Amino acid sequence: MRLTVNSTLPELQAHLNTLYARLNGDLSEPLNAVAGLLENSTRKRFETKTAPDGSKWAQLSLWTLYAKTGKNGKTRGSILVDRGDLLRSITSHATESMAEVGTDRVYARYLQTGTAKMPAREIFGLSDQDRADIRDELHDWLQTIWSGK
Template sequence: MAVNVVIEWDDAQALASIRRAIDAIGDPARVLGNIGPQLVNSTKDRFTTETDPDGLPWEALKPRYARAKARKYPGQGILRRENRLYESIVSQVDGDTLLVGTNVTNKGFPYSASMQLGAPSRNVPARPFLGVSAEDRNDIQAIVMDYLRNAVAGD
């Protein structure tokens, strides 16, 4: 006894999914726009934990400065005097480039760069707040995968 099995498959839906994935990959600005706010939040979290992107604690304030700061700005942590630096952290997408950072200066002094990199001439230690942590990399991967899944599904 012979049995014939015929399977018909309309590949239009699969092709449409592939086209959506290709379109999504071809326009990285959309997914970068999703990643930017996550990195801004992560960067701002470092001001609370007072740690660099690798999780290492920032160097403590010098005792004399810490006392003066506590009197003038009670409860404000390292790099958080008037919160200008913290509040200035932004993301910007330009085509296939995502920028996360700040442009805060203080009377012409490159304040944000000096806090990030240190300023030996002013005895300011580096307290890196910008960068991508291991957790950030995992978050970025999850955002990209969600973005691609949604693109394939047509969401």
């Protein structure tokens, strides 16, 4: 299963196209860094309980809280975390022309988009902070390339 969340940074497109040509079509080094940034950002959403747009994830339903409560009265896990399988499955990958973050967990689609009985809790996507971090990473990388260091 593949869930694709496309996002672009149009203000960088012309610069990347020029750089892409200068590097013989191989942007794997900076895109690997971008993929790592996005993987970390995606993982952090499990801590902050926020979607890429900054909105807070919906609270768990009473039924879900009941299901997550053990005989000792303690609730296991938190929103989108029961035993940690989804969080551990988040991975990133980059090639010479793209960076991606994802999971092999089929149920992630329903968490991302929601269902008739469950609100969406977006995991994947670009936040404003992600955009700024990507710009900074690419700027630093370009400075290194152009300065010959």
